[in-house]
Amino acid sequence: MKKLTLLFVFTLYSIVSLAGNQIDSLLNVLDKTIKESKSYVEARESRINSLKKRLSNSTFSPEQIYSINKLLYKEYRTFVCDSAIHYLNNNLEIAEISKNKGWINETKLFLSHLHSSSGMYRESSDILYSINKNQLTKDLIPYYYKCYEHLYNEMYLYTHDQKLKKNYFKLFQTYQDTLLTVFDPSSENYLAIKEQKALEQKNLVEARKINSLRLSKAPFGTPEYALITFQVSLIDREEKKLEDEKKHLIFSAMSDIKAAIKDNASLSNLANLLYEEGDIDRAYQYIKYSLEDANFYNARLRNIQISNTLPIIEKSYQIKSEKQKNELKTSLICVSALALLLFGALGYIYKQMKRLSKARNELGVINNQLKSLNNELAEANHIKEEYIAHFLGICSTYIDKLESYRKMVNKKINGGQVTELLKITKSSEVLESELKEFYVNFDNTFLHLYPKFVEEFNSLLVKEERIVLKKGELLNTELRIFALIRLGIDDSSKIANLLRYSVNTIYNYRAKVKNKALGSRDDFESLVMRIGAFS
Numbered sequence: 001m002k003k004l005t006l007l008f009v010f011t012l013y014s015i016v017s018l019a020g021n022q023i024d025s026l027l028n029v030l031d032k033t034i035k036e037s038k039s040y041v042e043a044r045e046s047r048i049n050s051l052k053k054r055l056s057n058s059t060f061s062p063e064q065i066y067s068i069n070k071l072l073y074k075e076y077r078t079f080v081c082d083s084a085i086h087y088l089n090n091n092l093e094i095a096e097i098s099k100n101k102g103w104i105n106e107t108k109l110f111l112s113h114l115h116s117s118s119g120m121y122r123e124s125s126d127i128l129y130s131i132n133k134n135q136l137t138k139d140l141i142p143y144y145y146k147c148y149e150h151l152y153n154e155m156y157l158y159t160h161d162q163k164l165k166k167n168y169f170k171l172f173q174t175y176q177d178t179l180l181t182v183f184d185p186s187s188e189n190y191l192a193i194k195e196q197k198a199l200e201q202k203n204l205v206e207a208r209k210i211n212s213l214r215l216s217k218a219p220f221g222t223p224e225y226a227l228i229t230f231q232v233s234l235i236d237r238e239e240k241k242l243e244d245e246k247k248h249l250i251f252s253a254m255s256d257i258k259a260a261i262k263d264n265a266s267l268s269n270l271a272n273l274l275y276e277e278g279d280i281d282r283a284y285q286y287i288k289y290s291l292e293d294a295n296f297y298n299a300r301l302r303n304i305q306i307s308n309t310l311p312i313i314e315k316s317y318q319i320k321s322e323k324q325k326n327e328l329k330t331s332l333i334c335v336s337a338l339a340l341l342l343f344g345a346l347g348y349i350y351k352q353m354k355r356l357s358k359a360r361n362e363l364g365v366i367n368n369q370l371k372s373l374n375n376e377l378a379e380a381n382h383i384k385e386e387y388i389a390h391f392l393g394i395c396s397t398y399i400d401k402l403e404s405y406r407k408m409v410n411k412k413i414n415g416g417q418v419t420e421l422l423k424i425t426k427s428s429e430v431l432e433s434e435l436k437e438f439y440v441n442f443d444n445t446f447l448h449l450y451p452k453f454v455e456e457f458n459s460l461l462v463k464e465e466r467i468v469l470k471k472g473e474l475l476n477t478e479l480r481i482f483a484l485i486r487l488g489i490d491d492s493s494k495i496a497n498l499l500r501y502s503v504n505t506i507y508n509y510r511a512k513v514k515n516k517a518l519g520s521r522d523d524f525e526s527l528v529m530r531i532g533a534f535s
Helices: 002-018 022-035 037-055 062-076 081-098 101-117 121-129 141-158 162-182 188-200 204-216 223-238 242-258 266-277 280-297 300-353 355-414 419-425 429-449 453-458 477-486 492-499 503-514 521-529
Strands: none
Touching: 022 037, 022 242, 022 280, 037 062, 037 242, 062 081, 081 101, 101 121, 101 141, 121 141, 141 162, 162 188, 188 204, 188 223, 204 223, 223 242, 223 266, 242 266, 266 280, 300 355, 355 429, 429 453, 429 477, 453 477, 477 492, 477 503, 477 521, 492 503, 503 521
16 A cells, blocks of 8 residues: 555656646646546545444444444544434443443543534533543643644634734744643654644744654645644744645545545645636635535534635636636627528529429428527527526525525634624615515526416316415515426425525425325426426
């Protein structure tokens, strides 16, 4: 495995050295790695499933179960936050039942570190305060200090209160200094702290020297390699070496992907750099992938970090896409005009050469025109469906953004930053208003395209079960669900996102309506898809 890793890195550097543009070559390799990411995730999931299978053995002792849970935690730690917490809580329960102080303290330290990484600072500190340092074994003392150092560093990085920020930084430095007294000077933990302190003190030569030593011990495709190359990108940033910063972020991101690490920062940082340079397409692709990773990992801190950047990049991407569409439309009009002139000339020549077969040719032309018209009408219908589906997505996205904005402002107010806005952000009137307007827009647009939808839909139901709309209603929830199905959106989770219901609610509505079908309930949705179809 080590030989294959070295071969990969050697090949990668060979490609880069032969290419005219280093960064472009590396970005192409990164794009390929992203396309292959599913296989790396499957490899991790295979290891996890193997451990879960072992865990199902009912004859295992508490010690064996504790060990397997610990391995599962390590697999999930940078993969799925909730699952990592789940197996740690299982171990805490085993430890408490067994009254094993060592297990209890070890598991609490793991939990504290994981909570602080995911932004749950109160939970992390509560766990640390519950631990009696005097009862810790010698091997747990360094990790105990490490948890405090990590907690205060995270709080320092992400608080907006300048006074608290200063206090957190002092505490962070205090625990850093303590750790330097307990870690072996040749260990990775010791070197990482020394590098960080050198970077904080702007001693960039020393920071880079330590980083190179650390990197020489970390194989490509491991979490350690991803972290160390990310940290060297911070040194590059301080030295204003933009190309080197991008290069190291690319290597870090590839290593994250190959190790199936979902708790990462390199790719989103790279997206920001590419956006600033005007590479909107790649920036949008990378920030979307980062958001998918953050959602998969399911830690609120990562989502918040990426959500602050995503709307900016996404807006630029949409503007660029719209510009490209307009340019394409202009090109198509020009090509179509030239094509029409060409066909006109050919038609004239053909007419002169084939006077004797005029009647037959006219019939053929009419037939071709009818076919063309039929295709155009069918295409027009398809475009309408695509347009309304796109319109719905935009409306739903707008509602999500509006809600995210409300939550963000509310959080800031609760933090004491903008007190005067607290009352406004506690109100959900804006969201409810936008949701009502979304329903009205959807109902009007859909019924404009399918004016007889309600009537034809009711014809598919048993007479006594047909839907009777209330006064002022255009569509109700059941009708909206099947209106979306008519547009080709048949996935219940997507329907739930669009209509702001739970997936279970959508499943229940669908099943309930199909049970009222006049014919076979299995064919009901197929019949709905034919409503208003061009024949």
